[in-house]
Each structure stands twice: as structure tokens, then as C-alpha cells.
Amino acid sequence: MSDRTRLTRLRERGVENREELLDFLAGQFIAHLAVDAGGYPVALPVAYALDREGDQLYVHGSVGAGWMRSAPGSPVCVTVTSVDGLVLARSGFHHSMNYRCAVVIGDARLVEPEEERARALDLVVDQIVPGRVSTLRANTRKELAATSVLAVPLAEASLKRREGGVGDEPEDVEAGTWAGVLPLRLAAGEVETDPLTSRPVPEDVARRAAELR
Amino acid sequence: MSDRTRLTRLRERGVENREELLDFLAGQFIAHLAVDAGGYPVALPVAYALDREGDQLYVHGSVGAGWMRSAPGSPVCVTVTSVDGLVLARSGFHHSMNYRCAVVIGDARLVEPEEERARALDLVVDQIVPGRVSTLRANTRKELAATSVLAVPLAEASLKRREGGVGDEPEDVEAGTWAGVLPLRLAAGEVETDPLTSRPVPEDVARRAAELR
Numbered sequence A, B: 001m002s003d004r005t006r007l008t009r010l011r012e013r014g015v016e017n018r019e020e021l022l023d024f025l026a027g028q029f030i031a032h033l034a035v036d037a038g039g040y041p042v043a044l045p046v047a048y049a050l051d052r053e054g055d056q057l058y059v060h061g062s063v064g065a066g067w068m069r070s071a072p073g074s075p076v077c078v079t080v081t082s083v084d085g086l087v088l089a090r091s092g093f094h095h096s097m098n099y100r101c102a103v104v105i106g107d108a109r110l111v112e113p114e115e116e117r118a119r120a121l122d123l124v125v126d127q128i129v130p131g132r133v134s135t136l137r138a139n140t141r142k143e144l145a146a147t148s149v150l151a152v153p154l155a156e157a158s159l160k161r162r163e164g165g166v167g168d169e170p171e172d173v174e175a176g177t178w179a180g181v182l183p184l185r186l187a188a189g190e191v192e193t194d195p196l197t198s199r200p201v202p203e204d205v206a207r208r209a210a211e212l213r
Helices: A016-028 A114-128 A141-145 A170-174 A203-211 B019-026 B115-127 B142-145 B170-174 B204-212
Strands: A030-036 A041-051 A056-062 A075-088 A096-107 A147-153 A157-162 A179-187 B032-037 B039-051 B056-062 B075-088 B094-105 B149-151 B158-163 B180-187
Touching: A016 A041, A016 A096, A016 A157, A030 A056, A030 B032, A030 B039, A030 B075, A041 A075, A041 A114, A041 B032, A041 B039, A041 B075, A041 B094, A056 A114, A075 A147, A075 B032, A075 B039, A096 A147, A096 A179, A096 B039, A114 A141, A114 A147, A141 A147, A179 B204, A203 B180, B019 B039, B019 B056, B019 B075, B019 B094, B032 B056, B039 B075, B039 B115, B056 B115, B075 B149, B094 B149, B094 B180, B115 B149, B142 B149, B149 B204, B158 B170
Parallel strands: none
Antiparallel strands: A030 A041, A030 A075, A041 A056, A056 A147, A075 A096, A075 A179, A096 A157, A179 B180, B032 B039, B032 B075, B039 B056, B056 B149, B075 B094, B075 B180, B094 B158
């Protein structure tokens, strides 16, 4: 937590508990990475992994991705958002979202050692489907060379959350207008097995699909 | 489309059709807004609305939100992402996501006229639940004064998409490893009516919930 990630408003929505932040980051798998692309910011979705040991996030992209090339050595922002519901209040003004949002700001480091890059990519795959890496062949050196990995320290990080019901004006409640919450979550459909395999869905994938059902 | 939003890689994932971009922006309701917060970028989730007539996006926040205060007059990035699936390939390297992602880069304009601000906020509510504005009282002048609205032109915008199945190496396919896709979508649960009302769920909300089921 620093001046850059300290919440300037609605502090009651800030979550001070570090474990809660880490658990949230462990449970998601999509981030938006914002970088200064040379006079203007660009934010794009990326896969990421939480590295608890190293107290950092790994973000991966292609070496060919120009917008990521300016990131190393510069401050970047990694934002992980879960949209948890639509808060449908009795006035437009009080409409809101339930959400959890982690914001990490730090200097991005280009991960150079091949060994660390290999570990980071394994963490990214296991963040998507825990246990999957152990069922796959290792990445080749050529594959590792074709992938950029950024590390972003978790030193400056905060978690913000809105949950619960509507917060309406008493006169709008008296007027009898309907209000409520529509819960939302990222949900999985049925696993679509590739036609080129006749194997059954592996256990790790089935478990992940069930968690996200 | 400009140099800033032109895709530098995987051009086959770029979607040149402007109508497709607008339809995508019309169907979503969460964006990540990235701004230069003074030497470092910050991206945060926001509600937004597509203004087809004005060929722009409206983004709204609180006047108290410090990070949005530096946006007017500066280039910002509005990124709208739909995560459509996990692409679980036969190697870590070929793991991917199915997604659609619109990126809009432009100078943010603080919307000053009260009338335009009122219209913009109505568009934001109707983007979340189409038709809802007509069932609510109008925002008060006090409420309008407490809300900042940014307009971002759609002149520089692009849509990128990945869809379909895995793209594996022939030797991994021959090895017989399982692969497949786990479809994902933002899905609604049951509407939770506020305990302070006994009215039935309005038609617009029921329709939206059914669309997102």
C-alpha cells in the first residue's frame, strides 16, 4: 500500500487484509495490464499468475507485442477485476456494481533467466487450471524464447470491493419503486473436447469446469 | 483506427468491421479506463455507455475520484473485454483465451453541460439494463453535480477477437494428449429483490436477467 494505491474515496470499500488480497489474486486469471505506450496509456487483457513466494505477479505476452516492449523498467498497473453483480437502485444515481478489484502498481521487470521464465509460464497455466502443468510436456527453449514475461512486485497493491444490496434515498424507498441486485459471475459452459482427441476430459479440467459452473 | 490502435501482431484477430465493433460495445457494460495518473498509468473498472449518435463513449465516475481528475484533456484508453473461453492446448505455450476486446484511445473530454451529463448518465443506466431509465425518476441537479462524466471519441478504436479451438503442434496431437476449450461467459444468477419492496421484478430487469442467464 502506498500513495499510489491508497484509496482516495469510499475508503470503506478498501480491504486492508493482505491475505484477502492474495487470495483474490490467486482465484482469478485475467488482468488488465496498463502501460505508458509513449504519451498515452494502453490497457489490454492478459493472463497472469500470482507468485506468492516472490511476492509478485507474472504477466505474459508475445515478444512481438509492441505495446509491451515499453513496459520493462517503467511503472505499470495490473488490475484484476471480478464483476459480482448489478446493483439496480431506485434512481439512476444510485445504480452501481458489486465487484472486487485489485490494483497493483510497480516497475515492471523483464524476466530474463530462462529458468525463471519457464517457472512463470507454468504458474500462468496453473493459475488458469490448477494442476494442468503436471499433465503437459515442458515448454521448449524455442517456445520460451518466443514469450516475454514481466514481473510486477506486489509491494504497492490494494483491494477494493463493493458487495451487498442497494443504497437508496428514503423518499425513493417510500415511493415504492422496485430495486434489487442481479448477481453476476464468470461461468463455464460444457467442456468442448478437441475433435482430434478421443481421451476423456482430464480430472483437473473437469474440476475447474465444475468450480466455474 | 490509427497507429495507436492498429494491431501490431496477430492481425488475423483484428476485426475491421466498424458495425461489429459498435455492436460489441453496445452489448457490454464494463470497461477498464486507463489514465496517466502522473508518471504512471492506472486502469480501473468503470461503467460506460456507447453513444452511437455522438460516435463516442461516456464513462462515469465520482467527482471525488482523484485518479479521474487528471483525465480531461489527456489521452485515455477505454478497454472493453469479454472473456469467452479458456483454450486448453496440448502444451503450455499454446494455452490461450477466447475473447473479444475493444480498445479505444482518445482525448477525454469532461462533459460540462448539465443536459449532456444527464443524457450520458441515462445512457449508462440503459446500457446496464436496457429500458430501465424510463422506469426511474430523473436524476436531481444535486446528483448530476456529484457525478463526473468523461466523453471519449470513437475515432481511434479497434476490436480484436480470438475464437475457436486449440492450435497445437502436430507432434503434440500425435502424442494423444487431451485438449479442448472451456467456454466462459458473464452469467446472471437469480434476481435478489430488495427486502424494502414487495413489487415484482420489473420486465426490463427480468429480460436482462434472462439474457445473461
